Amino acid sequence: MSLLQADDITVRDGTTTLLAPVSLRLDPGEPLVVLGETGSGKSLLAQALMGTLPLGLEAKGQVTIGAQVLNSGAPDQFRGLWGREISVLPQEPWLSLDPLMRAQAQIAEGHCLVRGLPPREARIRAASDLSELGLADAAARYPHELSGGMAQRVAIAAARAGGARIVIADEPTKGLDAARRDEVANLLLNEMGQSGGLLIITHDLALAERIGGQLIVLRAGEVVERGATRAVFAAPGQSYTRDLLAANPENWTGKAAAAPAGTAVISSRNLSLARGRRTLFRDVSLDIAAGQVFGVTGPSGCGKSSLGDTLLGVIPPLQGQVQRQPGLHPFAFQKLYQDPVAAFPPRRTIGETLMDVVKMTRSDPRDVDRLLDGLGLQPDLLARRPGAVSGGELQRLSLLRVLLRRPAFIFADEPTSRLDPITQARVIKLLTNATESDGIALMLVSHDQALIRNTADAVLPLTPPCDPARAAAKKRVAIALQ
Amino acid sequence: MSVLDLSAAPQPPLSATRRVGVVLIALVAALSLLGPLIVQGDPYAQSLMKALAGPDAAAPLGYDHLGRSVFHRLAYALRLSPVIALAAVMTAGAAGLALGTLSAAKGGWIDRCLVMLADALLALPGLLLILMVLAMVPGTALGFWAGLSLVLWVEFFRLTRAATRETLASPAVQASRLLGFGAAYVFRVHIWPEIAPMMLTAAAFGTATAIMAIAALGFVHVGMRAPTPELGLMMVELLPYWREAPLALLAPVLATFALLLGLTLLAGSRKT
Structure with a gap:
């Protein structure tokens, strides 16, 4: 029964x-x-x-x-x-x-x-x-x-x-x-x-x-x-x-062993970051070279996204330094968001937003058509608003917008965590192909260890640090009580 | 789920309540602007022979206690208060928008000082503040404009500041900044579309508040001075004669009610 x-x-x-x-x-x-x-x-x-x-x-x-x-x-x-x-x-x-x-x-x-x-x-x-x-x-x-x-x-x-x-x-x-x-x-x-x-x-x-x-x-x-x-x-x-x-x-088939990395596009030395009184991570040193896929993985709340934002200069670090390769234009450091809908102005069509970037950078409007073609996107998507486009397409459109700026470094913050598997595989493939062919350094953040393992040339596992300051503070309280 | 094609959807038409509001305001405006053109007359001309008389061809709403045409006095009163109110709302809106955006964008001590100033003004009763300004500024209309602006900007400031702070913290603004867009673009594309509908709602409410304040102070004899035709002043002048000339008293009351109701309906039925 x-x-x-x-x-x-x-x-x-x-x-x-x-x-x-x-x-x-x-x-x-x-x-x-x-x-x-x-x-x-x-x-x-x-x-x-x-x-x-x-x-x-x-x-x-x-x-x-x-x-x-x-x-x-x-x-x-x-x-x-x-x-x-x-x-x-x-x-x-x-x-x-x-x-x-x-x-x-x-x-x-x-x-x-x-x-x-x-x-x-x-x-x-x-x-x-x-x-x-x-x-x-x-x-x-x-x-x-x-x-x-x-x-x-x-x-x-x-x-x-x-x-x-x-x-x-x-x-x-x-x-x-x-x-x-x-x-x-x-x-x-x-x-x-x-x-x-x-x-x-x-x-x-x-x-x-x-x-x-x-x-x-x-x-x-x-x-x-x-x-x-x-x-x-x-x-x-x-x-x-x-x-x-x-x-x-x-x-996924794992990535072939990468060629030795060239000069770093962006690097950090002994970077520490805190949110409120909680230390997210300490002493993170990394170098990301052109064309390299640098994976960052770790449990939620360990500061993966904050590390990327610090590299982009959006969040100031607690300690340590971020160095950019000299000679790059100041907007060569770009970001892809977890929720692409939130990353576009909601009341403008995508075409208008992209044209704003074309006008500002004084680039050729035909670049948009070329990139649309390369990313497998239909031109009629440009007439829609961000809320009316599927997640996978919108993430590819965000990649397009970022590529219009001719970046040297892209920080992709969980770019596919809201997509279903087939779309995810497609977006990741397009992303890594684009960065590889244009020699862009890519920092890929994901909680999915398998994804990072099979995509990245180098991996940084972030783990919550044992906070010595906090442990010491507790100890002090304990001693005072005695 | 299937992708909703929002871009193809037409702009939603005005809701029924909003349409009623627009019609009420249009009726009042037509009365005040077109009325004196159709039936010519002088709001100040007295004729004690006709005191409290009923309607006739020269005065469609009858005469007041000094024999002045209520229709013409009402038409001029309905020009005076809304003009002062609109001027005050525009000044207050511009100031609130500018200071609110500044406060949200800069933060720090600028933000703290402006918020403290706004809170301090909120702690004072609005009518008292207007009375104080009226006592200081020469000219009643100018005093009302200055006083009302001072009271009304706080609302616009708080709305703008709250919405702008939220918008500035969004990934969309971060993306625009990383791409290299400046403050003007961020304001035009991200902030203004977010706050414009709220500002229009607040402006309609603000206009209603201002008209009410002018009428209330006129009613207690501390606003506009006689013989200026003003809504509150007309009501209090005609109040002792309600038995003899009910229509003369009802006319300003109904006109004020229609105007305030129209503004409130226009403002309040925004669905988001």
Whole structure:
């Protein structure tokens, strides 16, 4: 007996079909992964299964949950199942906790109001949920006092408190680094156990591989391939799946050994940086030569981006120096942003913004056409505003804008972390090709170690320093107390 | 999700409430500008024989206690207050915009001093400040302009400063600066489009506040002096005769109400 069975789920927006008929079943103890790029319809599928489609979208098909048969075209029927049969783990769960409520109370609320236990019993159940997850001492803490991983476990416990056996997780690892991603995957698998159901919607190949179970690959609203995750990863049957797997940074072919680096375009000596009273890093010395790809990797919050901003002169260093190669024009040092939408003036078309750069630098307007062609971009994108262009295209357009300035150094700050794998592979390829052919020094910052390993000529792993000043201060307090 | 083509979307038309606001303001403006052209008359001419008389061909809204045409007095009053208010709002807007941008861009002690000055002015009741300026500056209209400007610039300053600070910290501005664009470009492309809609809203509210202040001070006999036709002054002059000449009293009240409501509707219904 399957926990959930969906037959011929279709989603339409007026006359356009967003999701072609998809059927799936969810069995106890066997997770189901729906894998796809942005815009593949994978979130629509999840919303159709839960009856939470946005207004204006129309779903068809039959969903069987336990003994109940529901019509996904009538979302009102689903409401009674939320929390009791199906629970949803929201994206970035640490943002979905109530910041003014203690951890245990958030879970007890689900036991009390959804499952219908008396308040006293709900509190006891919440406490036992927390201790099962190893969070017994966090019961009285507020969300801001929890670490990211703890907050995520609390969110999972709260989502499950209503007694639902089926958990639907939509991009549960969005914005997480590799270690945290594995932690979340293990947690979800543990929660599922032998009798629960788990449906994971993701574009993250590593997560899909880690979860295992069954796999459905979606593209543009259609099922491309389905089967056991392990079998599909080992031998993809369709060319699209092969492209998708090849786009995983883990599977990129490593970079050939680089020629010995020439003179440094930009270098730093004994650079230290602090934010507030916290030291981000100390004594960083580096040299980045023309044509070289210099990778920087490390956990979030370790100062990767700040290091780049310091090299660009946007943030003053605490100690140490940054040296630029003499003879370069002052604007030869450029930056690519993590969120390209935020890096363009929002109310101007991209063409206008690019023409501003052409006019200021007095370069040839035909450069824009040449670069558009080289980066594989359609000229009609120039008539649009930044919000109306897809992330991958906009990141290439930012690269175009930067190249118009004829840079000697580009600092790329997580340029592909918001893109799906195939687009990411394409953008990184274009970026490294452009910098190599023009002899531009590239500093590539990413939390993805595989990406850096397979792209960079030299790697700087940044780790949070053990702060001697702070340790000493603590010691002083301890001595004073004695 | 599919890419939304925002550039193809046409500019949204004025919302219904805003349109009502525009119509109300246009009606009041038509009354004050075109009225005296259609029915000629003198707002100062007295004729005690006609005191508190009802409407006739020469005075469509009747006569006040001194036998002056209420219609013509109202038309001139509706020119005086809005002109002073608009002049004050423009001065205050320009000053607030300049100082707010300066404060956000420079930071440091310039920012601190300007914020302290603005806070100090906010701590004083606006009408009291206008009264003090009126006492110092010769000429009532000039005094109102100076006093209202002094009260109103704080709002523009605070709005500009807050929005500009946020915009200047954005990656878009950082990218423009790294590319080598100067302060003028940053202001034109990044800051102005961000604050322009807010400034227009604040200007409409500011105009309403200013008209109200002039009328309120006129009503308590400390603003414009008789026999100048002014909204507040007309109301208080006609108040004792409300039983004999209700239309004469209602006319300035309704006109003021329509003007203030129109400005508030125009300002307040911005959806973003």
